[in-house]
Amino acid sequence: MSNAIDRKTALHVGKLARLELTDAQADASAKHLASILSYVDQLAEVEVPEDIEPFFGATESVNAVRDDEVRPSMDRETILRNAPDSDGEFYRVPPVFG
């Protein structure tokens, strides 16, 4: 893999991750990404037999779902106590098109 990570790439990845990076932060991120990716690239040298499936979860048991019963959940007021801003009923956020 190519590890040519520049400021532009870092800013793009930052945008995908909803991080608002300054140019200095983007440069630092680019440097780190390039360094870790050049280490991680050793994965390319591993020969994986055709029949090996990726292992995405540390358990292979089937996910357990409980019965779909209606139960009381936490009340709105308790949940909204951690909100940075709310109108008492909903979360309040700045305009989408500001």
Place this chain on the structure above:
Amino acid sequence: MASSIECLLSLVNQNKMEISKLSASQIVSHIAAGELTATDCTQHFLNEIERKDPTLNSYLHVAKESAIETAQQIDARRSAGESLGALAGLPVAVKDGICTKGIRTTAASKMLENFVPPFDATIVQKLTDADAIVIGKTNLDEFAMGSSTENSAFGATKNPWNTDCVPGGSSGGSAACVGADLAPVSIGSDTGGSIRQPAAFCGVTGLKPTYGRVSRFGLIAFASSLDQIGPFTRTAQDAALTMNVIGGHCERDSTSAREDLPDFSSKLDQSLSGVRIGICKEHFESGLPDDIRKSMDESISVLKSLGATTVEISLPHSKYGIAAYYVIASSEASGNLARYDGVRYTMRFEADNLNKMYGLTRTEGFGDEVRRRIMLGTYALSSGYYDAYYVKASKVRRLIKNDYTKAFESCDVILGPTAPSTAFKFGEHTTDPLTMYLADIFTVTANLAGLPGISIPCGFSDGMPIGLQLQGKSFDEATLLQIAHQFQQQTDWHSRRPQA
């Protein structure tokens, strides 16, 4: 008169000394027998925290009032003849990445500085149902990302054996508080070594159970397929006692296992005769410091003298463990941390439109290492790179798991060092994050494969503790605890204490 006061003071001091020396199992039995009150015990640890923790910073929050109040209730219930839970009166410290109802839970991040969970994690509920007392919340690397606690937004924790050294991480506060006798038991979480490596650095016992053995409900997620909660204790016996309470299926964690919960204490006293210990040759290749190698050899001799046999095994793909781990853990983290967007979790950086608010909140709220990992994970999952990084790493993960399956055909457990060094100095690995990542080289593979591992003290190098790691078969924590307990009957490394 003066002499009688002195006599009384000396009795009080003696009492304090004794509580510090007691294991969790002993504390529980003394309280049950009425020889020690939960209130005195809790007060003792609160006093010790007040005395030592300004230097160590192992706690982010000490739950003084609620701990004493709970202790008094337990004493009253005992006096009234009520039956009490399995951990009645035992103070337990909980990593601050685990939710506690009504007690601020920060994950050592500015992002959650003021977050007060409206619910208890399942393990906290189980501990309190067993009448244990949550004494406080311990420091960690922000969102459990790190190996030294230097990434905490609220200052690093210091190693009780040498305050110039890190306690390890990410559960560094949980390890240091048990190592310094500021709690008899603490709870941590382990994603790539975050229980075992700090346990090794602080000279305590730390168990990472099998993935799914302990509910993750209420654990602030870092990498959901790797995260697992487990205990820090002074002894393997105490770890078994704690596991009996915190383990088991949880209907709120769909990945929690339905396997029956054994009595983890039941095998402790069984002989090691016939137990086959795998020695992984890759763990002993070049670069392992002589003192650590020597401690491993001595520990193997102890276990052989107890009847165990050894067999050389190989985990050929383990050298790719760190590379696979950083791709997988960071990828999962980039998704898990998407929820911190300035809308629901207390912190917001005000801006005039929504996208700007998201971006500024996340950039201001997360520390450098957390941002680095979100960036890496986002990159690894992004279009054009997903197959080369995330899928490839997940295939290598399968090969690592298969290596273990093969190795366990000829052995019951795998023995090796927990970490490639003893506790390092502050700042030693902060300039190059990659060198910090390598601190987890012997521990990450158990997380990738979902297997249990334990670290126990087995020696010292220049005054700093060395950790011995035992990795086991899926859901076979009982054998790890048995071997650790038998080892601790023959050695006293686990009873050594740092100078006050």
